[in-house]
Structures are given as C-alpha cells and as structure tokens.
Amino acid sequence: EPEVTQTPSHQVTQMGQEVILRCVPISNHLYFYWYRQILGQKVEFLVSFYNNEISEKSEIFDDQFSVERPDGSNFTLKIRSTKLEDSAMYFCASSDRSRTETQYFGPGTRLLVL
Amino acid sequence: GDSVTQMEGPVTLSEEAFLTINCTYTATGYPSLFWYVQYPGEGLQLLLKATKADDKGSNKGFEATYRKETTSFHLEKGSVQVSDSAVYFCALISRGTGNQFYFGTGTSLTVIP
Numbered sequence: 001e002p003e004v005t006q007t008p009s010h011q012v013t014q015m016g017q018e019v020i021l022r023c024v025p026i027s028n029h030l031y032f033y034w035y036r037q038i039l040g041q042k043v044e045f046l047v048s049f050y051n052n053e054i055s056e057k058s059e060i061f062d063d064q065f066s067v068e069r070p071d072g073s074n075f076t077l078k079i080r081s082t083k084l085e086d087s088a089m090y091f092c093a094s095s096d097r098s099r100t101e102t103q104y105f106g107p108g109t110r111l112l113v114l
Numbered sequence: 115g116d117s118v119t120q121m122e123g124p125v126t127l128s129e130e131a132f133l134t135i136n137c138t139y140t141a142t143g144y145p146s147l148f149w150y151v152q153y154p155g156e157g158l159q160l161l162l163k164a165t166k167a168d169d170k171g172s173n174k175g176f177e178a179t180y181r182k183e184t185t186s187f188h189l190e191k192g193s194v195q196v197s198d199s200a201v202y203f204c205a206l207i208s209r210g211t212g213n214q215f216y217f218g219t220g221t222s223l224t225v226i227p
Contacts, residue, residue, distance in 0.1 A: 004157060035215070042118075043158075043203065043217035056214060091158065103215065105150070105158035 002026045004106035006092050012112045013082055021077045021109045023092030032075045033093040033103060034067065036060070043091065049075065082113045116141045120204045120218030127194055127225050135189040135221045137178075137204035145206040147171075147180050147187040152201045152220070161189075161202070194225045 005024045013019050025032050034046040047057040049067050066078045075094075079086055089110050093103040121136040139145060149161040149171070162171030167182035176191045187204060204218040 006157075033214070035217075037217075037220075040219070042219050043205075043215070045214035045216070048214060058214070093158075102160055102163075104160075107155060107157040 002104075004092055004094055004104050006090075006106035006109050008109060009107065010110045010112075012114065015084060015113055016081050019079050019082055019111060021079075021090050021092075021111070023075045023077070023094075023106055024073050025075055025092070025094030026096075026104055027073070029094035029096050029104070031055075031095045031097065031103075032067075032069070033095075034077045035091045035093065035105075036088040037091070037108075038085075038088040046077070079111075082111075084113050087111055087113045116145070116206060116208045116216045118204050118206055118216050118218040120202075121221050123201075123220070124222040124224060127223070129196055129225055129227050130193045131225075133189070133191040133194045133198075133223070135202055135204075135223070137187045137189065137218060139185050139187065139204075139206050139216075141185075141206055141208045141216075143208040145208045147178070148205045148207075148215070149176070149178055149187070149189050150203040150205060150217075152203065154200070158203060194223070196225045196227055199223055199225050 007022045032049045037043045047061045048055045064080050089108045091108045092106040095103045117140045146165045148163045150158040151161045162173040164171040164180035170179045178189045201220045201222050203220045205215045
C-alpha cells in the first residue's frame with residue numbers, strides 16, 4: 001500500500017539554524033499538507049499546497065516558514081531561523097483531491113531546537 | 115473557531131476490556147468527523163469517519179457515531195487487544211472552512227495481556 005514517507009525521523013538543531021524537513025507524498029496525490037504537534041498539545045495545521053502554490057496557511061505559518069516542491073516527488077518544509085518553540089513533531093500529509101476527507105499522513109519528523 | 119476536545123490519557127486496559135474514548139467538537143458549518151490512530155513509529159492512519167449526523171463509522175471492531183445533538187463522536191470497542199495499543203486522535207474537517215484538519219490532543223491507549 002502506498003505511503004507517505006518523511007526524513008529525517010529525528011533532527012536536533014541549534015537555535016537560529018535553518019532546517020529542512022522532507023516528505024515524499026503518495027505518487028498520484030496532488031494536495032500536500034504540513035501539520036505540527038508540540039509535545040502534549042494538539043496537532044495543528046500549518047499549510048496546504050496545491051499546483052505549486054500555497055492554498056491555505058495558518059497563523060503559525062509565518063515568514064520563517066516556507067514550503068516547496070523542488071521536484072516531482074519531494075515536498076519540503078523549511079524553517080529559516082529556528083526558535084526553541086519550533087520544537088515539535090512535524091507531520092506531512094497528502095490527498096488526491098481538495099476538501100478530501102482522507103489525508104494520508106507520514107510518520108513525522110521530531111524536531112528539537114536547543 | 116473549530117476545535118476538538120478529547121479525553122485525556124493515558125488509558126490502560128486489560129485485554130478484552132471495553133474501550134471508550136470521548137470526543138466532543140465545536141464547528142461552524144457541517145463537519146465531517148474522524149478518528150485517526152498512530153501506532154508506534156508510524157504515521158497517522160485513518161481508523162474511521164462519519165460525514166453527517168447519525169452516521170456510524172466502523173473499522174477493525176471500533177465504532178463511533180456522529181451525534182449532532184451532543185456534538186460528540188466517541189470511540190468505542192467492545193473487546194480491546196494488545197495490538198490496539200496506540201495513540202488515538204479525534205479530528206474534524208469543517209466543509210465551509212477549507213480542507214484543514216482540526217485535531218484533538220490524542221489519547222494514548224495501552225492494552226495489557
């Protein structure tokens with residue numbers, strides 16, 4: 001069964017450093033998402049992406065964040081200058097149509113900012 | 115705004131016990147409701163869903179009924195197994211407000227033999 005993959009599974013970085021989290025969505029999917037979960041808190045929506053542009057973003061997704069689909073398979077989340085409060089589990093998801101009721105999630109990347 | 119509140123964990127049950135994980139929601143519009151499960155080291159997997167009031171979602175022995183009058187979507191299973199040990203997330207998509215999920219905090223379930 002096709003699945004969403006994410007790399008790395010864990011990342012430790014120093015405050016102020018840039019990080020890139022990578023996702024490979026399911027191959028025939030067209031809509032891509034990032035969510036995050038700070039430890040002990042809810043899973044929160046960050047951004048959705050379709051047709052090479054952001055379709056929706058939350059208040060969390062400020063200028064420090066960017067997303068990109070650099071080739072036909074990868075979908076990346078970049079944090080330009082990490083802050084301590086960016087420490088969280090980041091989940092990528094994909095779906096095959098908009099407003100779909102099934103998004104397929106990856107296993108997550110646990111980011112720790114020191 | 116839209117939100118989901120689910121039962122705090124962790125929950126520990128003996129094998130074959132009855133499971134209930136409570137979930138209530140607040141939404142504008144007409145939400146679809148979901149339960150996702152995360153097994154250790156894996157991604158969030160859709161467990162079941164319901165798209166309108168009084169619908170019952172079911173899968174792998176789990177059930178949840180969309181109750182509009184109580185704004186609830188409680189997850190139940192009659193007899194849990196050790197393999198059900200995982201984190202369970204209640205979530206909604208509100209059709210009038212885009213295609214982003216609103217999740218609860220997750221409830222960790224451990225089933226002991």
